[in-house]
Amino acid sequence: MSTIFRPYNSSSGQRSDRSAGDRLRHRQKVREAIRNNIADIIAEESIIGKDKNRIIKVPIRGVKEYRFIYGENAPGVGQGGDGEPKPGDVVGQGKDGKAGHQAGDRPGVDYYETDVSLDELIDLMFEDLELPDIERKRLRQIEIERQFRQKGFRRKGIRVRLDKKRTARSRVKRKKASIKHHPGAAQPQRFPFHEDDLRYHHTITDTRNESNAVVLCIMDTSGSMDTMKKYLARSFFFLLYQFLCTRYQNVEIVFIAHHTEAHEVTEEEFFHKGESGGTFISSGYNKALEIIEQRYHPALWNVYVFHCSDGDNFESDNEAALKAAQQITETANLFGYGEIKPLGSGYYGSSMITFFSQLQAANFQTVQIQKKEDIWNSFKTFLSKDRAREDAA
Amino acid sequence: MAAEFTIEDLERWNEKIIKLVEHFGLDPFPQEFEVCDHEDMLSYMVYSGMPSHYPHWSYGKNFEKLKTLYEYGVSGLPYEMVINSNPSIAYLMRDNSLALQVLTIAHVYGHNDFFKNNFTFRSTRAEYTIETFKSHANRVRHYVEDPSIGLDKVEAILDAAHALSLQCRRNLAIKKPSAEEELKMKMAESQPPTDPFGSIHRRRETTQPDLNKVPLYPDEDLLTFIRDHNRQFADWEKDLLTIVHEQAQYFVPQIETKIMNEGWASFWHKRILEALELPQELHLEFLVRHTQVLRPSPGSLNPYHVGMKIWEDIERRWDHPSVDEIEEFGPRKKNGREKLFEVREVERDASFLRRYLTEELIRELNLFEYKSRGNEQVVSRVADDENWREIKETQSHPAAQARSRRARSPARICRKNVKIYPPALGTRHRHGHRPG
Known part of the structure; x- marks a missing residue:
């Protein structure tokens, strides 16, 4: 009878990572x-x-992976340890048994x-989202750096950029040249690489121009915005903020907090500070309009405005708010209004969504956020590429 | 870690082991050993030890899972792995000690002998194992690359087929009748049996069999049944079902003989190593490892332990039957060795346990039967005078065997080739099993 031993081969070239494809999948x-x-x-x-x-x-x-398995109904056989097992002894826990107490002999749920x-x-999350309807604006364009485009080769460089093929080729060239230069001379056994053979990729940073964009986040911080509502509003803005930071390197973001008055605040204040007071939604809108007028002229900038509020506006302010909203829709590419009405908050104030329905503008969009699960959906409503395409169609 | 042995060491020990293997009368396939590291071993585990295997994401998932468990020290790797093929291929972990290698080499010959000689493995066509799996891999890759089919469609079929793959016949030694044979059987059944008293009985009426029924007889092989009866399937879809079915069939004998097979290999590695005259240090390590593998696992069932106990008991009962046994069964016509080889050839777990798990053994192994009650498993019967038969019946039932197979090792035992696990690890922490 014959037996073969195959020794361990440690050279990495011979070994294959065979499960790589399946792991990737x-x-x-x-x-x-x-x-x-x-x-x-x-x-x-x-x-x-x-x-x-x-x-x-x-x-x-x-x-x-789904499979048919034997259930727990049929009895099984086990081996006793020390001492005699007696009928009635508990030997294991079922699937929902608490873990840690005893090593179960049941397989885990997959x-x-x-x-x-x-x-x-x-x-x-943001793979499929974008700022909708971004337009090419005249004059000042933001330069966006896209890094690392390969361009040409250099003799000096860092190791990771070594171009092995070119390096090998230049070694061959040098070898040919040396044979030609010393015909008849005894050829050395080895012809090792020389430092001059090394070739490296050269990379340049690529710049590309993109239209200017500014996003104005307006949040209602009045007294009627309780902890839950603030949490929902902040979650929404946090997503928005993350989205902008991830996808658009040079988008400017402006934070506005309002109750009866509106202030431009820093990111830190916007996400962490609480305030109280009544609600004049128009104050926030007017502040936004003011900032747009001063710093971001719509001819040069793509303007996006998002507002989160519980819709519990002071009655007399409604007309003013509507007028301001109208103005915003005229200047902004998109004006999104998210109304936060948590379920079971037991308090149903007036709804601005109904009121805003008078506003007929294609770039005005309202959503209602009732619970945490709605945040992502409302977010997608505002920013998904599909939405942009639907509108175009 | 550098290996503390050389290939020459292994070859030297292997020669001695082979001499003993031949001396004991074992009859294995030619054997190939491949020394590998833990990464290779993980890969082999995921792909059932096959050098070539078709791709599917579940193997990637399994690899990640095993690797994580291994790296966090939750579960160990098998000492070796051996596949049923001719020549048989086994993998040895290079980080293991020399004593462990010697033990596993001996153990592998036990499995190898069992693969070659047990009747359940006749259906696996060991000569073509590697080629079959290679061909499966090529075909699946071909379908994946075919632009009119593609990965998504192939995956959809494979996912579904995997779910049903073990819904198949378990005793492959019983020939499956062909369609014509089934038809004939059905016709023959409908004829009344010849009645010796036909002259005095009223003539029985022949009932017309329903030959349009599909299937004529219940079919256990779900995948092939679906393949043959779904007219919507394209050829490649049928082929994928065939591939999954064939692979499941290849592993069925290993599923059906887990206790016998592990017991047999453990029985012989013990014999061989005891006869090997190991130097003291190797011998002591062998004893430790052997005990770790063979120790009973209270609460579940260690197939190595139970299997080896039964084999040892068979040898004893035929070599040195007690007075009572001679009285009960008559004098033995065979000696222990002859009986062992006969049993290893003609039994599978169900029949093996039914015939050779005696009342005394059940007592000695301290076996009990348990049932689910609410959320707990409760001992329902212990090995006393009234109940030992029922315990045996329960253990001979496929469900119980599936469970004892599952209970032992940390992953996918059902589709796996036999292997030994370092038992200090592994048995206690189990995550996401493939069901047996």
Whole structure:
């Protein structure tokens, strides 16, 4: 009888990472599953103001392999340890048994979580979104840096940019030349690489022009905005902010907080500071208009305005608000109004959505946010590419 | 970690082991050993030890899972892995100690002998194993690359087929009748049996069999049934079902002989290593490893332990039957060795347990039967005078065997080739099993 031993081959060239393709495919499926669950994740996790490197656990249900298995009905046989097992002894827990108490002999449910950093998650979330109807504006254009375009070769460079093919080629050239130069001379056994053979890719940073854009975030911070409503509004703006930072490097963002008066605030204040007072929605709009007029002329800028409020406006201000909103729609590319009416808040104030329905403008959009799960949907309503296309059609 | 042995060491020990293998009368396929590292081992585990296997995302998922478990030290890797093919291929982990390698080499020959000689493996065509899997891989890749089919469609079929792949016949030694044979059987059944007292009985009426019924007889092979009866399927879809079915069929004998097979390999590695005159240090390590693998696992069932106990009991009962046993069964016509080889050839787990798991053994192994009650598993029967038969019946039932297979090792045992796990790890932490 013959036996063959095949020794371990440690040279990396011979070894293949055979599961690479299947792992890649699995990861694609995981990504897809995450994308489908984003609304849940955003609702469950308080991602607002969190560090970008934070790891979020995402439950994955989409990548299961289904099988028929034996149930728990049929009896099984086990082996006793020390001592005699007696009828009635409990030997294990069922599937929903609490873990940790005792090592169960049941297999786990095929359900697992994957870790995703917030950064990655945001990437995934915003894949299909964009600022709609961005127009080419005259004059000042923002320069956007797109880095690392390969252009040409250099003799000096860093290791990762080494062009192996070109390097090998120049070595061959040098070898040919040396044979030609010393005909008949004894050829050395080896002809090693010389530093002069090395060739590196050269990269240049590429710049591209993009139209100017400014996004104005207006939030109602009046007394009627309770903790829950503020939370929803901030979640929405946080997503918006993340989206802009991720996808548009040079978009300017303006934060406006209003109650009866409106102020331009910093990002920090906008997301963290609480205020109180009555509500004049028009104050926020007028402030926005004022800023637009002073700094962002619509001829040069794409203007996007988003406003979150509970719609509980002071009755006498409604007309003024409508007028200001009308003006905003005339200057802005998109004016989005999100009305926050948490379910079961027990208090139904007036709704601006009904009131704003008088406003007939294609670039004016309203959504109602009732619960955490709505945030993502409302966000998508405002920014999805599909929306832009529908409008175009 | 550098290996603490050389290939020459392994070859030297292997020669000695082979001498003993031949001396004991084992009859394995030619054997090939491949020394690999833990990454390779993970890959082999995921792809059932096959050098070539068709791609599917579930293997990627499994790889990631095993790798994570391994890297966090939750579960260990098998000491070796051996596949049923001719020549048989086994993988040895290079980080293992020499004693462990010697033990696993001996263990592998046990499995190899079992693969070659047990009747359930006749259907697997070991000579073509590698080629079959390679051909499956090529065909699946071909469909994936075909622009009119593509990955998504192939995956949809494979996902569904995997779910049903083990819904198939389990005793492949029973020939499956062809369509014509089934028709004939149906016709023959409808004829009344010849009645010796026909002259005095009233003539029975012949009932016309319903030959349009599909299927004529219940069919256990769901995948092939679907393949043959769904007219919507294109050829490539049928072929994918065939591929998944054939692979499942290849693994069925291993599923059906887990306890026998592991017991047999453990029984022989113990014999071989005891006869090998190991130097002291190797011998002590062998004893430790052997005990770790073979120790009973209270609450579940260790197939290595139960299997080996039964084999040892068979040998004892035929070599040195007690007075009672001679009285009950008559004098033995075969000696222990002959009986062992006969049993390894003609039994599978269900029949093996039914015939050779004796009352005394059930007591000795301290087996009990458990049932689900609410959310707990509760001992329902222990091995006393009234109940040992029922325990045996339960264990011989496929569901119980599926469970004991599952209970042992941390992953996908059902589609897996046999292997030994480091038991200090692995048995306690289990995540997301493939059901057996």
